[in-house]
Amino acid sequence: MKGGSNLEKILTKGEFAVTGELGPPKGNDVEAVKKKAGMLKGYVDAVNITDNQTAVVRMSSISASAICLQEGLEPVMQMVCRDRNRIAMQSDIFGATALGISNMLCLSGDHQNFGNQANGKNVFDIDSIQLINTVKRLRDEKKLLDSDEEIEGEVKMFIGAAANPFAEPYEYRPYRLKKKVEAGVDFIQTQCIYDMKMFKEWMKVVRDLGLHEKCYILAGVTPLKSGGMTKYMANNVPGIIIPDEIIKRMTSAPKGEGAKEGIKLCCEQIQELREIEGVHGIHLMAIEWEHRAGEIVEQAGLLPRPKVD
Numbered sequence: 001m002k003g004g005s006n007l008e009k010i011l012t013k014g015e016f017a018v019t020g021e022l023g024p025p026k027g028n029d030v031e032a033v034k035k036k037a038g039m040l041k042g043y044v045d046a047v048n049i050t051d052n053q054t055a056v057v058r059m060s061s062i063s064a065s066a067i068c069l070q071e072g073l074e075p076v077m078q079m080v081c082r083d084r085n086r087i088a089m090q091s092d093i094f095g096a097t098a099l100g101i102s103n104m105l106c107l108s109g110d111h112q113n114f115g116n117q118a119n120g121k122n123v124f125d126i127d128s129i130q131l132i133n134t135v136k137r138l139r140d141e142k143k144l145l146d147s148d149e150e151i152e153g154e155v156k157m158f159i160g161a162a163a164n165p166f167a168e169p170y171e172y173r174p175y176r177l178k179k180k181v182e183a184g185v186d187f188i189q190t191q192c193i194y195d196m197k198m199f200k201e202w203m204k205v206v207r208d209l210g211l212h213e214k215c216y217i218l219a220g221v222t223p224l225k226s227g228g229m230t231k232y233m234a235n236n237v238p239g240i241i242i243p244d245e246i247i248k249r250m251t252s253a254p255k256g257e258g259a260k261e262g263i264k265l266c267c268e269q270i271q272e273l274r275e276i277e278g279v280h281g282i283h284l285m286a287i288e289w290e291h292r293a294g295e296i297v298e299q300a301g302l303l304p305r306p307k308v309d
Contacts, residue, residue: 002139002186003102003158006074007046009308010281011187011216016274017281018302019076019189019218020044020293022068024059033064036290037071043294044073044284045305046103048189051078053287055115062092066099076160077101080109085125086134086145093138097155105160105189106131128161129183135159136184159184163217164191165202167239174205181214188215189283192222194242196272203278212278219273222285223266223296226258227251263296270300 001008010017020040025032040047047068051061065075077096079089096104108128112120126134126145134145138155161180165173177188193199199219206212224230230250234242246265253261273279282302286293297303 001156003156005046005102005158006308007076007103008158008186010045010306013306013308015306015308016302017046017216017218018044018297018305019281019283020047020290021050021283021285021287022047022064022290023050023053023287024061024064026056026058028059030067033059033067034071037068037073039290040293041071041073042305043297043303045281046074046076048076048078048105048283050287051080051107051109052083052115053110055082055110055112055117057115057117062096062099062101065096065101069100074103075101076103076105078105078107079131080107081124081127081131082109082112082122085123089126089131090134090138090144093135093155093157094151094153097157102156103158103160104135105162106135106185107162129179132159132161132180132183132185140184158186160187160189161185162191163188164239165193165199166191166195166241170198170202173202174209174211177206177211178209181211185215187218187280189218190220191239192220192285193269193273194240194246196269197243198241200276203276207278212280216280217278218281218283219276219279220283220285221266221269221273223289223292224250224258224262225289226262227253229258230262259292263292263299266296267300270296270302 022036049061049064052058061078065077068075106128112122135157139157142151163177227250230247233240
């Protein structure tokens with residue numbers, strides 16, 4: 001096993017995996033993390049702990065991951081390249097594995113202009129593909145990046161990254177995934193999917209390249225809460241494509257029934273994703289809607305979650 005995590009075991013045994021997402025608080029409120037962890041425990045196989053998402057200052061992913069471990073919920077620690085140079089990254093990876101964290105998602109990170117520290121300097125010493133390779137080198141060769149010096153101890157980590165089939169130029173997206181596979185990624189979580197036709201076209205190229213056999217692909221799903229949210233995301237969120245028929249469906253929902261319709265749509269999407277060759281699971285992104293995650297997983301027929309040794 002590369003990391004020995006529950007998520008890795010579920011995927012290697014051929015089970016359909018479910019990961020969730022947990023946004024840490026904008027402060028040091030431990031109970032806020034525990035409350036969200038309690039909402040997700042038993043419904044997901046592991047949960048992403050975001051790393052200052054949208055460049056907003058929050059409790060560190062490492063700390064929130066450690067709290068989730070104490071609560072019996074397996075974390076996927078996120079690390080973005082925006083905030084750390086290679087020294088800090090490798091140091092934090094040592095710290096994370098020392099705490100028992102065995103899943104990691106390597107990301108570039110949103111530009112700081114999006115967040116509440118617009119005057120901060122970004123780092124981007126290395127990019128997400130180089131970060132993947134750095135973790136693999138620590139794990140498999142026991143050596144630091146740019147050094148032949150052998151590290152002390154073992155870095156056991158199941159390495160993940162993100163993929164966006166809906167970002168331009170579209171035809172390049174499968175080949176960017178190929179670069180991440182070549183760098184050493186073990187699993188991929190995609191951007192949230194609404195345009196199923198476009199995703200299936202992306203997956204066809206992924207299969208033609210044989211990438212679905214070299215990494216585990218978890219398809220991203222995000223439940224829509226209302227017609228207003230749907231229109232806002234369609235018009236304002238880069239890298240997300242929502243077909244007109246979904247916009248019409250959500251905006252036509254009876255007053256007060258938007259959330260119910262959004263969950264129904266999400267479950268339908270999950271069933272369709274399960275039928276696509278090369279999709280090994282879903283990544284359920286219900287940020288600030290963690291209390292509905294269990295309902296979605298149950299309605300989608302994904303309970304009980306498998307137990308693996």
